[in-house]
Amino acid sequence: MVKDLIVIGGGPGGYAAALRAAGLGAKVTLVEREQLGGTCLNRGCIPTKALYKNAQVMRTIREASNFGISLSGYELDFSAVQARKQKIVQQLRSGMEQLVNHAGIQVVNGSGRLIDRHTVAVTAADGSVEKIKGSRILLAAGSEDAGLTVPGADLPGVLTTKDILEIKQIPSQLVIIGAGAAGIELAGIFEAFGSRVTVLEALPCILHFMDKDISKRLAVLLKQKGIRIKTGVQIQRIRRDENGLSVLTAGKQGEEEFSAEVVLTAAGRKVNIESLNLAEAGVACEHNRIPVDDGYATSVPGVYAVGDVIGGKMLAHKALAEGKVAVKNMFGLAAAVRNRAIPSCVFALQEAAAVGLTEQEARDRGIPLLVGSSPFTNNGKALIMGENDGFLKVMADAENKKILGVHILGPQATELIQVGTMAVELGLSAEDIERVMQAHPTLGESFLEAVLRLELKSV
Structure with missing residues (x-):
């Protein structure tokens, strides 16, 4: 049977595309050499953030005396920490497998490579090869650790x-x-x-x-x-x-x-394109990435690519959005992803998040800037939480006051950035933000405070 779509890669870009296509009534095959969810679910975002929560709890216990609580005799059971992490990963993976199965998507385990614009060869773990035919092919093979090339990089430990x-x-x-x-x-x-x-x-x-x-x-x-x-x-x-x-x-x-x-x-990371057989299939590759147009089509008609393999920011949510948009375009529903509002989040000792232009990028472009910053030391909720390190910084175009960038270091920065992302994506101005009432006491008040402090900054 000829499939309507063959997807190579079961990470965020691949499974999002497969589910969207199935939702449109397409017959879909999803090729994945390891486990559904890709790096993000199995070896990256989710397990790391599970450990991050354990680290947060440890710090809370260490600093309990700041809240009038005396503790003694606690210890970290690392095997229990790892078991909790794995349980979360397994629960999410099982849910995804159920979604894929319910959508009627065929999952083929193995490493996929292009033969031509309508054919994918899948090599299974036992070395056997199966060829699958499809009218469209989506490349979403992701990336992996780049590793080091210095002497000793292969040592145990x-x-x-x-x-x-x-x-x-x-x-x-x-x-x-x-x-x-x-x-x-x-x-x-x-x-x-x-x-x-x-x-x-x-x-x-x-x-x-x-x-x-x-x-x-x-x-x-x-x-x-x-x-x-x-x-x-x-x-x-x-x-x-x-x-x-x-x-x-x-x-x-x-x-x-x-x-x-x-x-x-x-x-750093390197994209997984070496095994895709791009050159033989005629798919152009430049600077170790697959160039695509606004609809995520490659140089070969009917072959598309999304996520890490096309370059840019290697983020799960970017790949997921691209996968959905690529499917809409390949099935005649015009859509696009605007790359001006891709949030970046770092779950560090103190969370950091950003969207839009940095101040240096704005300076390089010669944009006259309004810059406002609100420290969390002035935020009631942050003081109550005992997490008042950091700030929320907003940048706007001095000519029209549209929000160009939001940068946050502080408590729950990775949640607060959602408002900044909407402001940048929708082209909201400082006046638009000022008209919105903020609940009190909340961390979100810092966004309004930063906007109210916008002052001209020469660049």
Whole structure:
């Protein structure tokens, strides 16, 4: 039977597309070599945030005396922590499998590759190959840890972000290579669990993709909690001796060596396109990504691509939105994803979130800016919660006062960013925000306060 759509990849972009197409009445086959949900559900977003919640609870217990509560005799049962994490992952995966099954989507386990614009070959774990025919094909193969190429990167105890989520014991000393979202999140998690954490970053700052006000302030907060951060250093090698692992770096201060029980490599990701057989199938590939048009069509008619494989921000919610829009376009329902309002969230020791332009991006574009910032030290709810570090920063175009960017460091920043995302996506102005009444006392009041403080900032 010829399918209406074959999807390669069962992550957010792939399963969202498959479900949307099935909802439109299409006959769909979904090819996945591991488990439905992709990296996000099984090896990334969900398990990491499950551990993050445990870390939050640990910090709450440590700081209980601030609320007049005296505690003693507690300890962390890491096996129970891991079991809870796995239960959450399994529950979500089971729910997804039920949705896919109920929608009548055929799931084929194996690694898919293109033969031509209408044919996908699927290699199963036992080496057998099945060819599937379809009128349309969607590539949503995702990405994986880029790893390191330095000497010693393959030593026992050098782990990827996937590996560290499955460890059985908390390392006494953890060196993390990479200060992006994954590295910073895991630094905060394992610090709360009792590890002595060092973060090494080649770039001049942590979270380089975020507004500099956030990266600078968060670095200070992390250091105050005992996390050592070294930026502007290049990894030379990793070696093992009688005391464990050590990481040699080179930077402005010369060569330095950092001891560890475990080394985590979190220095980026690479897209999964090598096994897709793109060249032989005639699908163009540029700069290690698949170029697509506004409807997510590739250079080959009938073949589409979404998510990490097309480049840009590697975020689950971006892939999910693209998968839905790609299906609408391939079945004649015109739609588009506007990339100006893609929120980024970091579940760090203090949450960080952002949407729209950073101040540096606005400066580079020569946009005259209005900038307003409201510190959480002035927010009643934050003070009540005992989490008043950070700020909420809003940027608007000085000419029309439209909101261009929202940047948050502070309690529940990853929830607060939803309002900022709507403001940027819908092109709301400062006046629009000022007309909306904010409930009191809430963290959301800081958004209005930041808007009310908008002042011209020369760029």
